[in-house]
Amino acid sequence: MRVRFHLPDFAGFDKFNMVFVAMLESRPEFFREGVEIASFYGVFPPSIWNGGRFQGGTCTKEFVKGVTKYFNSKGIPLRFTFTNPKLEKKHLSDEFCNFVMHVADNGLNECIVNSPLLEDYIRKNYPNFKLTSSTCKRITDPDKVYEEVEKDYHIVVLDYDLNNKFDILEKIPNKEKCEILVNACCNPGCAHRSHHYDTIGLEQIAYANHVRKYPNAPFDSAKFEAEHPESRFEFDCQCVNRSLYEVQQLSCHISPDDIWNKYVPMGFSQFKIEGRTFDMFNLIEHYLYYMVKPECIGEARLSFYRNLNKNNVITIN
Numbered sequence: 001m002r003v004r005f006h007l008p009d010f011a012g013f014d015k016f017n018m019v020f021v022a023m024l025e026s027r028p029e030f031f032r033e034g035v036e037i038a039s040f041y042g043v044f045p046p047s048i049w050n051g052g053r054f055q056g057g058t059c060t061k062e063f064v065k066g067v068t069k070y071f072n073s074k075g076i077p078l079r080f081t082f083t084n085p086k087l088e089k090k091h092l093s094d095e096f097c098n099f100v101m102h103v104a105d106n107g108l109n110e111c112i113v114n115s116p117l118l119e120d121y122i123r124k125n126y127p128n129f130k131l132t133s134s135t136c137k138r139i140t141d142p143d144k145v146y147e148e149v150e151k152d153y154h155i156v157v158l159d160y161d162l163n164n165k166f167d168i169l170e171k172i173p174n175k176e177k178c179e180i181l182v183n184a185c186c187n188p189g190c191a192h193r194s195h196h197y198d199t200i201g202l203e204q205i206a207y208a209n210h211v212r213k214y215p216n217a218p219f220d221s222a223k224f225e226a227e228h229p230e231s232r233f234e235f236d237c238q239c240v241n242r243s244l245y246e247v248q249q250l251s252c253h254i255s256p257d258d259i260w261n262k263y264v265p266m267g268f269s270q271f272k273i274e275g276r277t278f279d280m281f282n283l284i285e286h287y288l289y290y291m292v293k294p295e296c297i298g299e300a301r302l303s304f305y306r307n308l309n310k311n312n313v314i315t316i317n
Contacts, residue, residue: 003264004038005291006179008275008283010078011044011059014067015313016280020287021074023304030300032256034264035291039079039110040071042276048208049097051083051114052136053240053276054200056219058211061099068104078104081276082122083114083134086201092121094208101126110154114197130154135181136197142168149174155270160184163252166262175267182254182271183286185242196237240277244285256290280314 010017017040024031043050044064045057071078080100084091107128113119114134122129135157139145149156149172157179162168172178186193206224210217247253254263259271273290275283284304292300308314 001034001264002036002269003032003034003259004036004270006039006041006079006270006272007037007287008040008273008278009042010040010067010071011042011063012055012057012276013280013283015311016283016308018070019304019307019311019313021071021076023300023307024291027300027303030292030296030303032260032291032293037076038270039077041079041081041112041272043081044096044100046208046211047080047082047097047100048091048094048205049080049082049084049087049118050204051085051197051201052081052134054203054207055276056207058215061103064100064103068109072104072106072108075108077109077130079110079112079132080104081134082111082118083136083197084118084201084204085114085136085197086205087115087118089117091205092118096208101129105129112157132157132179135159138194142171146172149177153177155179157181157272160186160252161189163254166266169266169268176269178268179270179272180254180263180268181274182259182290183244183247183273183275184250184252185239185247185274187239188250188252190239192237243282244289259290 007017021037024035024037043055044059044067045055047055068078082097101122105126105128110130110132111122112132112134113122114136119131122131131153132155133148133151133153137148138159139148140159140161145158145162145168155177158181160181163180163184203221203224207219210219248255263271273286275286278286284301288297288301288304305314
């Protein structure tokens, strides 16, 4: 049995995830049967191709090389969330994103794609990268889902609105190609989700351009909203701040027991834990909840905290 988890975030949670990888290696008895880390997903900021969640900050070329080398040395792919839906042809030549692609072009690493424009560019210029079809495409029509799975993708991330629609899931061909988002924090059936992705894409482009022109000046998000009134929401979305315990109340939630007792027997083996915008303690609880045996969670939590402290990820007085 293989139960493969795609986890956030190799850049923002680099040391955090290094500690978690070490715990999986050194204390396998803590973990549920078959648990594997299939990838760490995210981007090195400031990546103009990024989508799904806004990613601020910057990093050095040495950091890009070091993080890529570390996780790849463990046999774990980095999977780049290059899902910005607002890209134009001029963005394809972005120097930083192409630098990252060159560094990671070793046959192990992967890209999640949404824009046909960027997908074609990657297929042509970086054919060694495995491609994942993004949940950002918001494909919920069953026939279109089946068609997407049959296309030339390494993995297809299903829309979370399909999570518990077993009549549709049962008919999906090549279930081993499908990735299921188990802890979606967004409201089920959210009518604003695609608009949210568009907004994030526009802001990511504005941020990357700002950093390029004014590397030492802070990015003014209020100014961005004033200049892009079409990007504003008519509501204040707080979904990304939901805790594990709030997420568990949503109808699209999938529990660990569901994974092992329902989805794996059906033929699914790829599962995504979202959390690029989570605080560290919320993310810890998600990792333990999904991957650690219930009877071992207390001991694993203490071990994880101690090693995070030892590696200066958190300070415990």
